[in-house]
Amino acid sequence: MSSASSWDVVIAGGGPAGFFAAIRCAELNPRSKILIIEKASQPLGKVLISGGGRCNVTHACFEPAQLINYYPRGGNELRGAFTRFQPKDTIQWFEARGVKLKTEADRRVFPVTDDANTIVNCLRESAKHAGVKIQTGVTLVNVEKNKNGFRLEARNAGNNFHLQAKKLLLATGSDSKTRAFAKALGHSIIEPVPSLFTFNIKDQRIDGLAGIAVENVQLKMDSITTQGAVLITHWGLSGPAVLRCSAWGARILFDKKYASPLTVNWLGDYTFDSALAVLQRNKAWQENARKKVSTHSAFSQIPARLWKQLTEFVETKNWGDLSKAELSKLAQELTAGEFNIQGKGIFKEEFVTCGGVKLSEVDFKTMHSKLVDNLFFAGEVLDIDGITGGFNFQSAWTTGWLAGNQLADGM
Numbered sequence: 001m002s003s004a005s006s007w008d009v010v011i012a013g014g015g016p017a018g019f020f021a022a023i024r025c026a027e028l029n030p031r032s033k034i035l036i037i038e039k040a041s042q043p044l045g046k047v048l049i050s051g052g053g054r055c056n057v058t059h060a061c062f063e064p065a066q067l068i069n070y071y072p073r074g075g076n077e078l079r080g081a082f083t084r085f086q087p088k089d090t091i092q093w094f095e096a097r098g099v100k101l102k103t104e105a106d107r108r109v110f111p112v113t114d115d116a117n118t119i120v121n122c123l124r125e126s127a128k129h130a131g132v133k134i135q136t137g138v139t140l141v142n143v144e145k146n147k148n149g150f151r152l153e154a155r156n157a158g159n160n161f162h163l164q165a166k167k168l169l170l171a172t173g174s175d176s177k178t179r180a181f182a183k184a185l186g187h188s189i190i191e192p193v194p195s196l197f198t199f200n201i202k203d204q205r206i207d208g209l210a211g212i213a214v215e216n217v218q219l220k221m222d223s224i225t226t227q228g229a230v231l232i233t234h235w236g237l238s239g240p241a242v243l244r245c246s247a248w249g250a251r252i253l254f255d256k257k258y259a260s261p262l263t264v265n266w267l268g269d270y271t272f273d274s275a276l277a278v279l280q281r282n283k284a285w286q287e288n289a290r291k292k293v294s295t296h297s298a299f300s301q302i303p304a305r306l307w308k309q310l311t312e313f314v315e316t317k318n319w320g321d322l323s324k325a326e327l328s329k330l331a332q333e334l335t336a337g338e339f340n341i342q343g344k345g346i347f348k349e350e351f352v353t354c355g356g357v358k359l360s361e362v363d364f365k366t367m368h369s370k371l372v373d374n375l376f377f378a379g380e381v382l383d384i385d386g387i388t389g390g391f392n393f394q395s396a397w398t399t400g401w402l403a404g405n406q407l408a409d410g411m
């Protein structure tokens with residue numbers, strides 16, 4: 001390896017954003033010299049483990065205005081970007097390269113092989129075919145601006161060496177050291193905190209019910225309200241409504257040290273009053289009078305074992321014996337049960353960090369820094385994060401593709 005090799009474009013980070021940018025740039029401008037440096041021994045490591053090893057490539061939502069609602073941070077900035085490259089384009093991009101994709105019932109898109117290797121191989125082959133050079137085991141350790149672009153210091157197996165780049169793309173994901181380079185070049189960094197996690201909740205009402213799911217639950221945590229399926233786990237609560245709540249409430253929960261009240265409406269669309277009306281009708285039915293409340297549920301959407309534990313305070317009572325106060329308490333329990341989040345757990349299918357390079361300092365038409373000439377950003381290095389469902393990769397594909405266009409320009 002030469003100690004000061006010169007490149008048109010150096011891309012730090014061999015993840016999906018870096019690869020997409022490199023391939024796009026090389027395909028637009030086959031003569032440009034493009035190098036990806038990747039600190040791991042293999043590129044695309046996160047893609048390989050993504051989506052439980054299946055790689056949830058994108059989400060079949062083709063309206064930019066709708067798509068941005070899945071991004072707790074970055075939605076506004078991505079709106080224009082998605083008019084240029086959106087999930088439909090991602091699907092076409094992979095299918096044009098022979099990767100067949102399928103859309104599941106919840107609109108998540110996967111390779112038909114259900115194997116993330118399919119996506120990794122496609123990206124690696126496309127990069128190779130386009131002439132992109134990749135050096136693995138190489139870590140970017142310093143960046144200096146000079147009159148020809150950037151003088152980069154990199155490390156390989158303990159040895160430092162220099163590279164000269166006309167244009168530099170930082171696509172290093174949530175790596176805090178590289179974000180520090182962006183800071184040294186003048187960019188503001190929004191402090192990173194985790195997003196997308198499950199809630200640790202120790203509470204008798206859900207104890208021993210791991211594996212039980214409720215389809216339509218509304219959650220309220222501080223100013224955040226989310227609705228959807230909830231899964232009871234050994235440690236507390238998970239499922240789409242919880243993950244959405246963790247993503248939208250990522251900063252609030254971080255500030256609260258992951259300890260916060262959580263209000264759970266197990267009946268989703270019911271209010272206290274509409275639930276109370278159903279309970280009152282249930283009590284009024286003659287045939288219910290001698291049936292135990294805890295074993296004769298009033299709401300089929302609540303699984304029997306959960307109903308039993310939610311109604312434990314009237315365990316010995318028949319429907320006919322419930323007092324007005326008990327009916328109210330039950331309606332309250334079902335539509336506004338008070339729980340306490342006591343920590344965060346890991347959502348194994350997808351980990352994401354919010355925070356990163358401040359978005360107002362980047363031009364989202366080109367992913368070019370507004371502060372430093374010839375400096376670009378793409379992917380999770382930016383203060384963008386989506387909820388689970390393929391949205392995080394989509395932002396990497398989109399920002400990578402846009403950066404690739406501009407990296408190729410003028411080379």
Ligand SMILES: Cc1cc2nc3c(=O)[nH]c(=O)nc-3n(C[C@H](O)[C@H](O)[C@H](O)COP(=O)(O)OP(=O)(O)OC[C@H]3O[C@@H](n4cnc5c(N)ncnc54)[C@H](O)[C@@H]3O)c2cc1C
Nearest residue numbers: 013015016017039050051056140173351379380390392393
């Ligand atoms: C377990 C898991 C599962 C996931 N599943 C999904 C999913 O199914 N769908 C989805 O949409 N999202 C998923 N995500 C999120 C998704 O993986 C990320 O949003 C996406 O990978 C971000 O892409 P990126 O290219 O910006 O960063 P990364 O994929 O993090 O790539 C950055 C690369 O830069 C390298 N790097 C860092 N610092 C340096 C340095 N100084 N020098 C050289 N190289 C460096 C890293 O080694 C890394 O390879 C998942 C994440 C995880 C952790």
